[in-house]
Amino acid sequence: MTAALTVLYFGAGILFTAGVLLAVVRIVRGPSILDRVIASDVLLTTLLLVIGAEMVVNGHTRTIPLMVVLAATAVFGTIAVARYVSKQDKAAPTSEGGDS
Amino acid sequence: MSIDDILDLIAAICLVFGAFLSLAAGVGLLRFPDALSRLHAATKPQVLGLLFVVTAIALGARSWSTLLALLPVLLFQVLTAPISAHMVGRAGYRTGNFRRDLLIADELEEAVNEASAEADAAGEPVEDRGVGPAPDSTTSATT
Numbered sequence: 001m002t003a004a005l006t007v008l009y010f011g012a013g014i015l016f017t018a019g020v021l022l023a024v025v026r027i028v029r030g031p032s033i034l035d036r037v038i039a040s041d042v043l044l045t046t047l048l049l050v051i052g053a054e055m056v057v058n059g060h061t062r063t064i065p066l067m068v069v070l071a072a073t074a075v076f077g078t079i080a081v082a083r084y085v086s087k088q089d090k091a092a093p094t095s096e097g098g099d100s
Numbered sequence: 101m102s103i104d105d106i107l108d109l110i111a112a113i114c115l116v117f118g119a120f121l122s123l124a125a126g127v128g129l130l131r132f133p134d135a136l137s138r139l140h141a142a143t144k145p146q147v148l149g150l151l152f153v154v155t156a157i158a159l160g161a162r163s164w165s166t167l168l169a170l171l172p173v174l175l176f177q178v179l180t181a182p183i184s185a186h187m188v189g190r191a192g193y194r195t196g197n198f199r200r201d202l203l204i205a206d207e208l209e210e211a212v213n214e215a216s217a218e219a220d221a222a223g224e225p226v227e228d229r230g231v232g233p234a235p236d237s238t239t240s241a242t243t
Contacts, residue, residue, distance in 0.1 A: 015120050035129075048150065061157070083187060
């Protein structure tokens with residue numbers, strides 16, 4: 001029973017890690033600032049999920065306030081960046097079209 | 101196998117589902133062709149993934165008060181995810197940061213054209229509505 005739980009916890013950790021790494025790759029590659037802000041939004045959401053998963057694995061509920069604050073304030077960064085995106089940040093949409 | 105074991109197992113399975121949605125968002129971010137498509141992939145863990153993880157926490161703690169404390173997390177996320185998606189989508193459309201050949205329909209362009217035509221007929225100066233050739237201005241992301 002404990003072994004099954006350990007396997008599931010490790011599986012969840014691996015999936016979280018892969019998701020975060022892919023989001024970081026998109027932040028690095030861009031090509032526009034909007035792609036980067038979407039990817040960092042995913043990064044923050046995954047952080048929220050990882051904090052929750054850590055509570056389940058270690059069997060405590062001490063970081064729930066952290067989750068509440070993160071969920072309430074995560075939107076501000078995205079809005080601030082999207083509000084001030086200018087046309088100068090326009091990237092050639094076809095520059096990465098080949099890998100789709 | 102006691103009831104505690106079963107609840108722990110269900111919580112762990114919920115965690116794996118949430119983590120899988122996170123991975124799906126990462127794959128979508130990497131593989132989708134333009135910003136508006138990536139916006140779609142990014143919203144998967146924001147609501148459903150969080151729902152799974154909140155369920156897992158409540159099952160792991162086995163208390164209703166924990167679930168009550170976690171409800172604001174879900175509420176905030178459900179309330180704010182559409183706002184940020186709207187802002188990013190609007191900025192993406194205005195800056196032309198999408199691939200027009202992938203669109204099936206562009207109703208916003210028709211609306212913008214109609215509004216521009218009406219403004220022309222009324223003799224008003226056509227303001228920059230964010231599509232088409234825009235003047236080279238760095239402050240064009242006005243509301």
